Amino acid sequence: MEDKNQRAPVSQKAHKVTIPDHPEHIGGSVTIEINEKRITVPMGTTILEACREAGIHIPTLCHHDDLCVAGVCRICVVEVEGMRTLQAACAFPITAPIKVKTSSQTVRKARRHILDLMLSEHYGECYSCVRNKNCELQNLAQEYGVDGFTFGHVTKSKYPVDESSFSVHRDNDKCILCKRCVRTCIDLQEVGVLESIGRGDNTHISTFMDKDLADVICINCGQCINRCPTGALYTNDPSDEIWAAIEDPDKHVVIQTAPSPRAAIGEEFGLEAGHSMTGELNTALRRIGFNKVFDTNFSADLTIIEEGTELILRLYQALVEKKEVALPQFTSCSPGWVKYLEHFYPEYISNLSSAKSPQQMFGALIKTHYAEKAGIDPKDIVSVAVMPCSAKKFECNRPEMVDSGYKDVDYGLTTRELAKMIREAGIHLPEMPKSHFDNPFGDASGAGLIFGATGGVMEAAIRTVVEFVTGNKTEDIFENANVLPVRGFEGIKYVEFPIGDKVGPVPELIKHLVPDWNWLKGATLKVAVAHGTANAKKIMEDIKAGGKFSECHFIEFMACPGGCLGGGGQPIPTNEEIRMKRAQAIYAEDESLEIRKSHDNPYIIKLYNEFLTDGPCSHLSHKLLHTHYTKRGKYIA
Amino acid sequence: MLLVEKNAMTEEIEALVEQFGKQRSSLLKILHEIQKKHRHIPDFAQQEIARLLDIHPVEVYSVISFYAFLNTEPKGRNIVRVCQSITCDLQGKQAVCNAIEREIGCKFGETSKDKKFHLEFANCLGLCDISPAMAVNEKVYTNLTPEKAVQILNQVK
Amino acid sequence: MENKKSERSGKVLFTKYTRGESINKAVSMKRDDILLEIKESKLRGRGGAGFPTSTKWMLTAAARSEDKYVVCNADEGEPGTFKDRVLLLEYPELVFDGMVIAGYVIGAKEGIVYLRGEYEYMLFPLLDYIQGMRDDNLLGKNICGKEGFDFEISIRLGNGAYVCGEETALIESLEGHRGEARNRPPFPVTTGFMGKPTVVNNVETLACVAKIVEKGGEWFKQHGTDKSTGSKLFSISGDCKKPGVYELPWGTTINELLKIVEAENTKAVQVGGASGVCLNKTQFDRQLAYEDAATGGSIIIFNENRNMLHVLKNFMEFFVEESCGQCTPCRIGNTKLLEGVRMIESGNFTFAYINQLKELGKTMQVASKCGLGQSSPNPFISILDNFKDEILNKGNGGTNGR
Structure with missing residues (x-):
């Protein structure tokens, strides 16, 4: 997210005045007056930023910290002395010692009018809206004391609701045309599904040729949902079906929880971002009526073993057997990223790890291994996955995801939807006592946990690969086993790990696959990490051009900015600060755990001893834990 | 659209992109020419233009829908x-x-x-x-x- | 369309002029001297907003950049305006010479004419004309023998969007986007077409420049009023015997103008096109000038038989269709104003609500993102104010409405 204005769509182009590198130098900053309060800011600061600095509240709607400036909703207008018209605070860069009034009568009247206009076209009732009590328009209506519809209120729906997608639903009747979704889809994610269509009073947000979302190249990342100020975009909510399954005495309902929802769900209950609620959530889920609560981190550990083995095999085939193998290997945990690749770079699907995502691995295990152990007919199991992600809903509905003989995962549930279920059950999550996950999968390692943050899969993989190959402890190389080079919110990270001349013995688990590590002596492992598909695109273009990323061995891609913790199913609002806090919560929890490497997880070892007895990447593991992909292409029929 | 028609359309657009350049500012010039010749801009043409200019098809559609003289469905001759x-x-x-x-x-x-x-x-x-x-x-x-x-x-x- | 050039008369633009005259003079002058001359003339933009041309040019000339652009705004879409059509068809020498001078002064190598799509029939004649200039070394390399002064002009066609007459929307359109106005600042003078310093001038403004360079700022200033110097081309249409384009000095009153075009029984005059204001008889002594009744040149005359509510409805329908739709006040505001007009039409309205709508109009004037939304409430407010009896009271003393 270095340059928020790159390839911005029309009118959203900020054309910002660049803020000087040294605002402290003469001419680098300017003193302005806001409501008679003097404040000095660097040249080019917007009025909105200056007001925030000065602690003055300015209402906003089209503005979003993650996105480039739009200046279209006009709710943030302020008076600038000497100017005939009001100015949008979000879009006005300060370059002169101006005097600003933020709540004069003209300003207040204008804001109220703008609000009244929006409300006049905003169809639907707040109490039947998914965003009730978390809606920016509703908040403003309250803030400005709206007590009636000055300019009327639509009584008839103008647009049909688009429920075609497994993941993202659209209700244009609630859209206020702030274009945050457009800027998210085009600039932030570079997917390019949504744009303004038509003009004048016909303007609306839509897809190519107004097709259904399911028929265009939407990757289901749901980032648009996270940034929508109203209820115009929301996820496909399966909670009614899940309630029904819970009520059904013949159904055995199990739930797996991913790390990111646990790090964020507290926000839905009024807590500050950055509180992990793993133990509390386990209790709450049992009280709701789930029969078993499993930890997705377990299958994340499994992913590391399977995906890591796959990588080792690819490298072995390429370096020793001199075979044509697709390298670098791409991670496949993020279903948004997978669909992005299928659409935009279908020629590279052989680079995708064939290992399923943790959600789908777990799904296949639950309806086979677990069913057998627990003596339950898999047809009676309803498998739910709590994910930070809207694309997981699409993933579990992929036709190939039935390797257990049944639909491996029945429902993908987002953090927001789960929070709603918990509230519905009358539970206040922060007050829950803590409890552990259920056996036979038990608790998982910290490596599985950090999958939630960008760089996490890579870090988890490195913790295991380093020990597998060198025989050393990860702690010997990285203090406290924290692989800091792959952490952080930088859009693209590139790291080289020299393996050195000392290699260890091949661990028992994969001994049948590679005889020794001598072929890796002196080699350098090159890896990269990208989050947000716009960054993924940069890497893919580099690979296509034969740049440095084409020489990587392993690349972690996450569709969402920040990784899973910034997923499209996470609590709203989102911004970099919130995502940072969620990451801190995840890393803190990892450090608090005893077992922090996937291969040290005793339950993983047990699984390979009892069930997947032929080891990783064996026939059975390929049947249950690996998958294939579809070349979708960009063409929209 | 028949395959032959598609190929012809692609060639036509490639020629226009060649003539006006691969940058975004050529978009309206290209659309104008296609519109003039075919009296509309079919969705296949929009996607080909998007591909050749390296923008998203929805952006092409968005631009067409903005201008009164451009349309995506055939009108009369x-x-x-x-x-x-x-x-x-x-x-x-x-x-x-x-x-x-x-x-x-x-x-x-x-x-x-x-x-x-x-x-x-x-x-x-x-x-x-x-x-x-x-x-x-x-x-x-x-x-x-x-x-x-x-x-x-x-x-x- | 017949060429009426021989019948036209005026003091500034509609005068004798030979192609290239002012370019030849300009290249022998220092750039700063030309700027001073334009400053002296007090020339202001002829598109309607009236920004001082010299200031615009100075800012662009001062901006540091390899590439700069001169854009001629020929997207004349304001209902009731057609002066640029006449200038481009009959006086292209003034317009294009003005563009070349602009290029010389600000240091641009490229000029672009944004010609509205409705004027496509002019495209080939204009291209021929430009080729003629090239043949005479008025375009191309080392123009008029001035070493290092290269300038080219190309023509881009619009595609039917009124809002593209707004300069930043025009630039967006040139760049291949929807014609949605940009946030300002930064202004085109520093960050315009392709992010480069750009001068966007109305056709008529550029024509004026050619004459100023030819005859001097002092001469130009002799015409018009103190604050509105020079003359103005008025596009006059509606209920009169002699509609057409007239060159008159700034400061001409509406009464004088009505006499010239032989209008009778005039009830109302819309000054400035659809986005202008509508005046009634009591205001016909007002002067057409930036300091009084400002206008881009459109004058529409309505006689006693016209229904002003019908006129207003036509204007508001226009804005609802032509708003670009990006900002809230303009997109929904215009719809609400049109709804208000329909309410009055049906008799199903309250005075309180109509007053609310007028207040909304005032908000639109200050809170809209660009000139379209800022001026579209003008006809609504002025027609309802100036023809209150006819429209709201239907001439019966106020028993209509609830």
């Missing part, structure tokens, strides 16, 4: 635009329109059954001093009377 702005309105636009509708056999906003004409309104053609006015494709006609308008349309092929 000849587009008749009668100015509906105030001066033409005052000088007898309605009578002219009624005569045209009777003659062509379809309403404004519609395409005639034989696909020969598409009738629509235009916002100010800039001919207010010699109004009422209309444009048939690129050509403009002024000081219209109902009889004159019908006569003009009868001469259009």
